[in-house]
Each structure stands twice: as structure tokens, then as C-alpha cells.
Amino acid sequence: MSRLLSVNSCNLDGFEGLHRAIQGTHVDVMQLGRGKFRGSLTHLGIGDFSLSIGSFSVGVRTQRAPSDDKLVIGMLLSAKDRVTHWSFDMRPGDVLVMPPNTEHDGSFHGASAYAAIRLDLADVASVFRGEPRLSDLASWRDKNHFRSDSVIGLAATRRLPLIASCLWEQQATLSDAAADFWKRSIVDALTGTILHSLPPDTGGPLPSAMRLVREVENYLNSVGARPVHISEICAVFNVSRRSLHRAFYDVLGLGPVTFLRHKRLCAVHSALRESAPAEVTVAEVAMQHGFIELGRFSRYYRLLFGEYPSETLGIHNTAAAPDVVAALQERRLG
Incomplete structure (x- = not known):
């Protein structure tokens, strides 16, 4: 059997484009930082599994309504300034858990990049099989923040854009075995931080x-x-x-x-x-x-x-979609 691989990319020339920052999720966005907004979004799908990667050049405020019934697990890939989600202060490599039907708010005080997967709670047992702590539904019902180990977190922030870039180049139908391998690779990059997380800081907003x-x-x-x-x-x-x-x-x-x-x-x-x-x-x-x-x-x-x-006035976003993941990699390696 086989599963369809889809990768969609676009450049953003306004904060409004981040409304679909995570595939299938509507996020209200407001620009906070000064300057011309530049950003990019990539949505990668393997069957009903999705990975979203985004980047933007100025600070923004993001809010998700509590009507999304999916579990979202996100990682901060890079940040030029402070980033907070709820009362958590985040650093690159940190992982955030957004349970289903939970409102969310985040503040990015400067240019940043992120990655996130979105899935059904019912799929947790199969996605995280082999890890008793992660395959337990109770582990995902509360919002949470995991502070990354510096080595593991840095490796993950490089690994996720690289995976997306490789799959972008293939744009093909995957065998079940290949689809399972790439899903595991994406999930492992995120869960490595969770399984080896450091104690969280307590210096976030009250x-x-x-x-x-x-x-x-x-x-x-x-x-x-x-x-x-x-x-x-x-x-x-x-x-x-x-x-x-x-x-x-x-x-x-x-x-x-x-x-x-x-x-x-x-x-x-x-x-x-x-x-x-x-x-x-x-x-x-x-x-x-x-x-x-x-x-x-x-x-x-x-x-x-x-x-x-x-x-x-009168400007509409009609630009053709470029290779956003390549842009992410270029910015990261530069």
C-alpha cells in the first residue's frame, strides 16, 4: 500500500498570512514588531499526519481559539528575541503541548521560526508506541512546556527543516514503510526534548x-x-x-x-x-x-x-509559492 505525500509552501508579505500557521488550525495574529513583514509557511502531509514549519521577520502576537479538537505539539526552531507561550518563556529547541479544545496565546518579540505537528488524541497510542510515558492519553490533556537539553534541542531544530526539505524534493507517493519511517523521524525530533527535558525556568510572565x-x-x-x-x-x-x-x-x-x-x-x-x-x-x-x-x-x-x-491599498497577495524550506535552511546556515 502507499500514502500520498504533499508539501505546500508559500511566502508571506503580511502578518495576515500566519492565520493558518498550523495546518487545519485558525490562529488570530497581530503584528507587534516594527518593520516590513516577511515570512514563510510550509505544510507537509503524510496521509492524515501533518508537519507545519513557519518563519517570520518581526514580532507577532498569536492566539488560537479553544475550538480546535486536535492535539498540537510545537517546537521553537529559532528566535532573535524573547518568546512566551502562556506563562512559559521559551528558548530554541523547547517543546510546547497544546491540548485539544484549549485556547492558546503566544508572543514573539522578534524574528522567529517554529515547527508543529497536529494529530488526534485517538492516534497518540500508535504515534508514540514504544514509549509508555508518551502513549498515555493523560500525558497530553494538560498544556505543558518542556525545556530542551542544549545538545538534543539544537539537533532537533536542524533536523526538522532538513526532513521537510528532503521530502519537498521527493513530492511523491510513499510506501507504508517509508511513510512510517518519516513520521517516526519527525515525532522523534519533537519527543527527544520531552523525554530528556530540563526543569523549566520560572521567570515567565505572572x-x-x-x-x-x-x-x-x-x-x-x-x-x-x-x-x-x-x-x-x-x-x-x-x-x-x-x-x-x-x-x-x-x-x-x-x-x-x-x-x-x-x-x-x-x-x-x-x-x-x-x-x-x-x-x-x-x-x-x-x-x-x-x-x-x-x-x-x-x-x-x-x-x-x-x-x-x-x-x-489595493495590494493582493498573488505571488507564486517558492521553496520555503530552502529559505529556512539558508537563513539557519547563514
Whole structure:
């Protein structure tokens, strides 16, 4: 018997492209870091087994709704700055476990790359057969973070992109034996860190700060596109500006005023990308999202995205898909 191998790759020229950061999962994304966004995504499938590899050039905030019924196991491949998931501070080689139907939030403070597999809990016993600790369903029902051993973690961060690159070149139907071998190779790269993990650090954001930031973000999502002032946030959550600033800075590395402005700028960016110059003007879209001083808005926009809003307007992502894994390898070896 045989199984179809599929590898799909694309380049990204905006943070919006990370919405499908992991095959089959919708992730809400917001750009945090300043500069022109550049990224890449590769989704590799062997039957119903999938591996996703992504990279991006500036800091982003990612959130997954608790409606995904799959288990996601991810590894941080590289990071130029701090990376946090929930209250875990992560280093390259670390592994993160996202159980089914669990919300997730992560903050990447700079350029980063990751890898992740996504599978059914029912498949855990067969995927991790031979390892009693890993084949037990109870091991995967709680969110968790595994700190990598430096040698094992470094080897895994190199191994996963190399596997994806090799399979990209084949783009063929695999025998059952070959499919099983490559699945085991991918899984072993991730589980090596889990089985030989070091004690986790305790220097991540405080749970209370994470909870406040999450509640504020949920509130912002509930009001939709309406611009929200910082004083409204303080009143709704009965918190001082100082306490709010401390929580946001601990979790995201920037204050709440800057966060609110970035969130509105990201909404403007998405609206401009989806519009045609004949339909709207930059001024109309900016004012709808709470920007009145257009000169200042334009400066903020260019600082965050590396281009003027007029350059974004009417641009649609029609670029052909290049070999993303090769780009990942080139960046890693450079």
C-alpha cells in the first residue's frame, strides 16, 4: 500500500498570512514588531499526519481559539528575541503541548521560526508506541512546556527543516514503510526534548498578568472594530494605568497604549489589503479605526509595517509559492 505525500509552501508579505500557521488550525495574529513583514509557511502531509514549519521577520502576537479538537505539539526552531507561550518563556529547541479544545496565546518579540505537528488524541497510542510515558492519553490533556537539553534541542531544530526539505524534493507517493519511517523521524525530533527535558525556568510572565492581558484582548474582540481608549479599559477592569502598563509590558514587551495603537494599525492594514483604491481612501479607513491626525497615523503605520498606507491599498497577495524550506535552511546556515 502507499500514502500520498504533499508539501505546500508559500511566502508571506503580511502578518495576515500566519492565520493558518498550523495546518487545519485558525490562529488570530497581530503584528507587534516594527518593520516590513516577511515570512514563510510550509505544510507537509503524510496521509492524515501533518508537519507545519513557519518563519517570520518581526514580532507577532498569536492566539488560537479553544475550538480546535486536535492535539498540537510545537517546537521553537529559532528566535532573535524573547518568546512566551502562556506563562512559559521559551528558548530554541523547547517543546510546547497544546491540548485539544484549549485556547492558546503566544508572543514573539522578534524574528522567529517554529515547527508543529497536529494529530488526534485517538492516534497518540500508535504515534508514540514504544514509549509508555508518551502513549498515555493523560500525558497530553494538560498544556505543558518542556525545556530542551542544549545538545538534543539544537539537533532537533536542524533536523526538522532538513526532513521537510528532503521530502519537498521527493513530492511523491510513499510506501507504508517509508511513510512510517518519516513520521517516526519527525515525532522523534519533537519527543527527544520531552523525554530528556530540563526543569523549566520560572521567570515567565505572572499568571495574573497573563489573565489581565487575556481579559483585555477578549474585551477588545467583543467590541469589534470600534476604537477603544485606554481610559475605557481601566474603567471596565477597575485597574490603574500603572498596573495595566506593568501587566502588558511583562507579557508583550510593550505598554497598553502602544498595544491598542498596534491593534488598530493592524486592522487598518488588513482593511487596506482587502480594498481597491477605487473603493476607499486611506483617510476613510484610518478615521474608521480611530486615527484623526493623518500625518501622525502615516508615520506610525510606516514605522510598524515598513511601508506607507497608500502602498498597501489595493495590494493582493498573488505571488507564486517558492521553496520555503530552502529559505529556512539558508537563513539557519547563514
